[in-house]
Amino acid sequence: MTAWKREGRTGRSGESSMEKSMEIVVDRGRCTGIGICESVDPDRFEVGADGSLVVLDPMVTEGDLALAEEAIRSCPAAALKLHRIEEAA
Numbered sequence: 700m701t702a703w704k705r706e707g708r709t710g711r712s713g714e715s716s717m718e719k720s721m722e723i724v725v726d727r728g729r730c731t732g733i734g735i736c737e738s739v740d741p742d743r744f745e746v747g748a749d750g751s752l753v754v755l756d757p758m759v760t761e762g763d764l765a766l767a768e769e770a771i772r773s774c775p776a777a778a779l780k781l782h783r784i785e786e787a788a
């Protein structure tokens with residue numbers, strides 16, 4: 700397991716023996732750099748001066764899932780997806 704998967708904002712955690720992680724995935728072919736996702740969740744998304752999107756924190760916890768889903772829904776290019784990962788704790 701890589702260390703970066705453990706980073707991210709603190710949220711509620713389950714008591715299950717399986718740790719459920721979620722990760723934001725960007726379709727770079729679709730992203731146009733409009734930046735609506737950044738306006739919804741500026742702690743997670745940042746559009747650089749060159750128009751390229753930087754995902755500052757790709758890992759999503761249960762505690763910030765609602766905001767991440769709102770950012771995903773707000774993208775007019777449908778360039779964002781939530782990838783669910785299940786791994787043994």
Ligand code: SF4
Nearest residue numbers: 730731733734736774
């Ligand atoms: S809202 Fe969508 S198209 Fe715009 S920067 Fe974010 S991911 Fe890219």
